Amino acid sequence: MKCLLVMVVSHKLPRILLMILAWSGLTTTTFYLWRNGVSVQCELGKNEYANIDRLTTSAVRNITFGLDDIFISVKTSGKFHASRLQVILKTWWNNCRNQTTFFSDEDDSNLMNTSGARILNTNCGNSHFRTHLCCKMGFEYDYFMNTGKKWWCHFDDDNYVNAKRLVKVLSGYDSNKDHYIGRPSLSYPISTTYIGRMVSFWFATGGAGICISKSLAVKMSKWSRNGRFRHSCNSIKLPDDCTLGFIINNRLGVNLTVREDFNSHLQSLKRIRIDEIASQVTLSHSADQGYLNVLNMQNVAAFSISQDPTRFLSLHCHLHPEIHWCPSKRT
Structure with a gap:
């Protein structure tokens, strides 16, 4: 035929x-x-x-298949609204603003009114404790299940999301089949105790971003829906991204699809070449104890390090040089 x-x-x-x-x-x-x-x-x-x-x-x-088929959730906290969130709202969020929802632990009507961003207060607490992280992830899952979207993609507030590349990557997978997409932070399965027995599984780190098909999300319901995700977290005493791996890889037997184009701050971001940037789905940044782990944009940077410590502004101008606030001449 x-x-x-x-x-x-x-x-x-x-x-x-x-x-x-x-x-x-x-x-x-x-x-x-x-x-x-x-x-x-x-x-x-x-x-x-x-x-x-x-x-x-x-x-x-x-x-x-297009951007409207994807639900993008970003986990953040009130203490990062003025720093991390502002950078996101100036850069990649503008390419997928109608598909993105921020899940925080504080109300921010001022930021919502000035930017038009959708920021939900989960009332989960503002610490980095496991229970608070798992509470937010469970909130994201329940929200996604009511959207009718084909994909749920979870990101952290230190991620840069290349929306165009995200659509291209996900178009190669069928949302009617079980897909768990991301990048592990470990080179081996993690082990823990569940109901008195040792279990092991692979998990995708939330720091690089995670995408889950609707078919798989539906099957996760037993361990995730209506507050059950927090119970699953507590049962294995591990954080939210680990719990996703436990449910998907250990309980449901679905393998992790590893994508090298999902990047977190746990990697050496300086090793990513300029000519590779456009083909990446996610990028990140971190400044831990004085060590700055960011992209090496030395030859194409639109802004100095002091002006752009995360390098997201320069990254965005590199991918979208037509943006009105991008300098016409790189400094």
């Missing part, structure tokens, strides 16, 4: 008619298949009608 994807205005040809045409003895039959507003023009040979659903499901998924 030879097919060509085209955008046309036509009526849907019933599948039963296609079967009749395929068995009519004609050498080929030209027709249009419709799915989600996209027409697939095909030449159908005898006995080939069984391939129709497989062909159109695969091809059309890649054409119709």
Whole structure:
């Protein structure tokens, strides 16, 4: 069966008619298949009608998938609203503002009113304790399950998200199948005790970003829905991203799909070359005890380190030089 994807205005040809045409003895039959507003023009040979659903499901998924199919959640805290969040709101959030929700532990009506950002107070507490982190993650999960989106992508407030690249990467996976996508921070499975027994599993670090398909999220419900995620955290005494790995890899038996283009502050960010930046899904920054772990933007930086300590402003100008606040001449 030879097919060509085209955008046309036509009526849907019933599948039963296609079967009749395929068995009519004609050498080929030209027709249009419709799915989600996209027409697939095909030449159908005898006995080939069984391939129709497989062909159109695969091809059309890649054409119709877009940013609106992704729910982006960002975990933050009130103490970072004026620093980390402000940088995000000036940079990558503008490329996916309608798809992004910030989950914090404080109200910030001023920031919401001035930026238009959607910031939810989870009332989970503002510490870095496991219980507070797990509370926020459970809140994100419950929120996603009510959105009707195909993907849930969780990021931290020290992440830069390349929305264009994120869409391209996820378009290669079927949200109707179980996918757990990210990057581990360890080179081996983590071990812990669960109900008196040792268990081990792989987990994707939240610091690099994590994407979960809707099919998999639905299956997580037993351990995650309506506050059960916090209970799962407490049962293994590990943080939120580890608990996701426990539920997905250990309980559900779904393997982690490792992506090298998801990056966290746990890596040496200076090793990422300038010519590799556009192909990355996430990037990060950190300043731990005086050590600055940021991208090496020395030759293309739009701002100095003092002006742009996270390097996100320079990164954004490198990817989007047309932005009005980006200097026309790099300094």
